[in-house]
Amino acid sequence: MxxxxxxxxxxxxxxxxxxxxxxxxxxxxxxxxxxxxxxPMEGVIETVPAYAxxxxxxxxxxxxxxxxxxxxxIEIARVKSGATRIPRRIEVPVRYGGxxxxxxxxxASHHHISVQEVVSLHTACEYTVYxxxxxxxxxxxxxxxxxxxxxxxxxxxxxxxxxxxxxAGAQTGIYPIDSPGGWRLIGRTSLPLFDPAADxxxxxxPGDKVQFVSEALDA
Amino acid sequence: xLEVLEAGGLATVQDGGRTxxxxxxxxxxxxxxxxxxxxxxxxxxNPPNTAAVEFGGGDFVLRPAYDCVIAVAGAxxxxxxxxxxxxxxxxxxxxxxxxxxxxxxGFGMWSYLALAGxxxxxxxxxxxxxYLRGHFGGLDGRLLQSGDVLRSGRPKTSxxxxxxxxxxxxxxxxxxESPTVDVxxxxxxxxxxxxxxxxxxxxxxxxxxLSDRMGYRLEGPRLNTPGSxxxxxxxxxxxxxxxxxxxxxxxxxxxxxxxxxxxKIATVISADLPLLAQCSPGRDEVHFRQTTVEAAQEKxxxxxxxxxxxxxxxxxxxxxxxxxx
Numbered sequence: 001m002x003x004x005x006x007x008x009x010x011x012x013x014x015x016x017x018x019x020x021x022x023x024x025x026x027x028x029x030x031x032x033x034x035x036x037x038x039x040p041m042e043g044v045i046e047t048v049p050a051y052a053x054x055x056x057x058x059x060x061x062x063x064x065x066x067x068x069x070x071x072x073x074i075e076i077a078r079v080k081s082g083a084t085r086i087p088r089r090i091e092v093p094v095r096y097g098g099x100x101x102x103x104x105x106x107x108a109s110h111h112h113i114s115v116q117e118v119v120s121l122h123t124a125c126e127y128t129v130y131x132x133x134x135x136x137x138x139x140x141x142x143x144x145x146x147x148x149x150x151x152x153x154x155x156x157x158x159x160x161x162x163x164x165x166x167x168a169g170a171q172t173g174i175y176p177i178d179s180p181g182g183w184r185l186i187g188r189t190s191l192p193l194f195d196p197a198a199d200x201x202x203x204x205x206p207g208d209k210v211q212f213v214s215e216a217l218d219a
Numbered sequence: 220x221l222e223v224l225e226a227g228g229l230a231t232v233q234d235g236g237r238t239x240x241x242x243x244x245x246x247x248x249x250x251x252x253x254x255x256x257x258x259x260x261x262x263x264x265n266p267p268n269t270a271a272v273e274f275g276g277g278d279f280v281l282r283p284a285y286d287c288v289i290a291v292a293g294a295x296x297x298x299x300x301x302x303x304x305x306x307x308x309x310x311x312x313x314x315x316x317x318x319x320x321x322x323x324x325g326f327g328m329w330s331y332l333a334l335a336g337x338x339x340x341x342x343x344x345x346x347x348x349x350y351l352r353g354h355f356g357g358l359d360g361r362l363l364q365s366g367d368v369l370r371s372g373r374p375k376t377s378x379x380x381x382x383x384x385x386x387x388x389x390x391x392x393x394x395x396e397s398p399t400v401d402v403x404x405x406x407x408x409x410x411x412x413x414x415x416x417x418x419x420x421x422x423x424x425x426x427x428x429l430s431d432r433m434g435y436r437l438e439g440p441r442l443n444t445p446g447s448x449x450x451x452x453x454x455x456x457x458x459x460x461x462x463x464x465x466x467x468x469x470x471x472x473x474x475x476x477x478x479x480x481x482x483k484i485a486t487v488i489s490a491d492l493p494l495l496a497q498c499s500p501g502r503d504e505v506h507f508r509q510t511t512v513e514a515a516q517e518k519x520x521x522x523x524x525x526x527x528x529x530x531x532x533x534x535x536x537x538x539x540x541x542x543x544x
Contacts, residue, residue, distance in 0.1 A: 006406040007403055007405065007486075007512045008403075008405070008406060008456045008459060008483075008486050009403050009456055009458045009459070009486030009487065009488055009489065009512075009515070010403065010488050010489050010490075010515035010516045010519060011456070011489055012454075012456040012486075014406050014453060014454065016453075019450065019451055020451060021451060033242075045239075046238055046239050046240075046241055046242065047242065048241045048242050048454035048477055049242060049454075050451070050452055050453040050454050050478055051451045051452060051453070052451055052453070053451075053453045053454065054454070055241075055453065055454025055455075055456065055478075057238075057241070057456065060489065060519055060520070061519075061520060064513075064516060065512040065513060065516060131452065132243050132244045132477075133244040133452065133476060133477050133478040134244060134476070135244060135353070136240075136243055136244045136353050137243055137244060138244055140452075177353075196343045196344055196355045201243075201344060202243045205242070206242055206243075
């Protein structure tokens with residue numbers, strides 16, 4: 001799909017590179033995002049990467065719609081020229097199962113595999129932080145092995161403890177703060193994902209590579 | 220320094236909003252009515268995005284410990300300082316020990332009280348705005364409570380200069396119980412089609428009681444989407460109008476999520492968002508009208524310019540305006 005620019009009101013532009021969840025497509029979103037951030041122009045407020053698009057917030061007192069569009073087109077052209085960025089790699093220790101992962105058994109039964117196999121599949125490969133949202137610091141990561149992809153809970157839990165590692169469809173994520181949540185919980189990490197007073201306040205950034213490591217398995 | 224004697228509803232500290240953190244899922248927050256907020260600050264002699272108090276429901280009584288200059292702008296409140304009525308869109312010197320009363324009225328929702336020197340709270344992620352759901356910013360990330368003390372920064376201008384300012388009538392927003400609000404169509408216009416867009420533009424939508432700083436839910440003719448009602452999540456801007464499967468639109472407001480997966484039919488323009496924000500839930504109705512990005516940006520620039528030009532000092536009335544002493 002050819003990149004599309006769509007005005008979102010008078011102070012944002014949506015740069016659509018595609019419309020599906022695809023690692024290669026998402027990679028291009030992060031490259032475009034990195035270009036915007038590398039030399040921030042006056043009037044550029046911030047960019048928000050998502051699966052297949054980048055939302056570009058700008059100040060309409062500084063940039064007209066036309067100027068903002070021109071800037072976006074210049075950056076899009078630079079992605080095509082093959083710019084590359086080197087992602088950060090972050091290791092996340094997880095205690096799987098037991099009280100930390102109340103849905104581990106369900107995920108295993110759903111796919112007719114053992115809980116040990118769920119853990120080895122979940123720790124077998126590196127994931128990409130496609131985007132962040134839901135709550136401050138929540139990473140949407142993928143792509144999960146098909147043998148782990150599990151639908152969300154029909155009724156979300158009212159209280160999910162911070163650090164809980166979950167699965168929703170072909171994605172995996174970690175709850176940064178105590179919140180409601182409908183993802184299948186398979187474990188928990190003790191790494192803090194969000195501390196507003198820390199520098200940096202967030203463990204992850206969009207585009208990071210994440211490797212889970214099994215600290216313990218409470219079957 | 221302002222002591223909160225009575226806090227009967229929704230009041231938070233807000234500044235111009237939090238930027239640079241939406242990529243991590245942190246909403247911008249900031250005021251629901253940007254123009255009233257900026258007007259209050261400018262009247263109090265502050266830079267326009269200085270931290271101030273946003274009142275959005277319920278009654279409040281405040282008491283300054285020392286003489287201070289306050290300015291109030293917005294809608295939804297009747298004000299008095301000690302026994303004198305005090306009209307919004309103006310500033311006033313308030314004597315230490317007197318009381319500032321804010322009584323919620325039937326018309327409008329949000330009012331801003333700016334203190335000369337600004338409200339001094341610790342910035343979190345670069346902003347003093349309260350994000351209630353995230354429990355951070357402002358006063359410990361929560362609503363004002365009785366017993367709270369709001370400290371002010373050092374005023375940049377002498378009290379004499381700022382104590383009797385007002386905003387010219389023609390620079391004030393024209394709030395209405397059924398405002399016409401301009402929108403820019405899209406981005407998922409193809410999800411809806413021309414018939415649905417016509418429905419959206421031809422009918423009034425009532426602001427639902429299920430409205431808050433995150434979003435205003437609207438009730439009106441259903442905006443049904445054929446086929447899938449969800450798409451791959453993408454970034455959300457304040458003002459965006461999401462349409463979930465029930466066909467009832469939700470306008471994203473200051474504390475809205477940074478990304479979402481519902482199709483969006485249109486976005487409310489910056490210049491008109493305050494008109495929607497000031498609608499009373501359960502009563503007021505909005506009419507939407509389509510405009511262009513260029514026209515929307517021009518309207519926004521005009522409003523900002525009028526605000527800047529509209530601050531008038533009333534030196535002659537100074538003695539009359541000094542209250543509570």
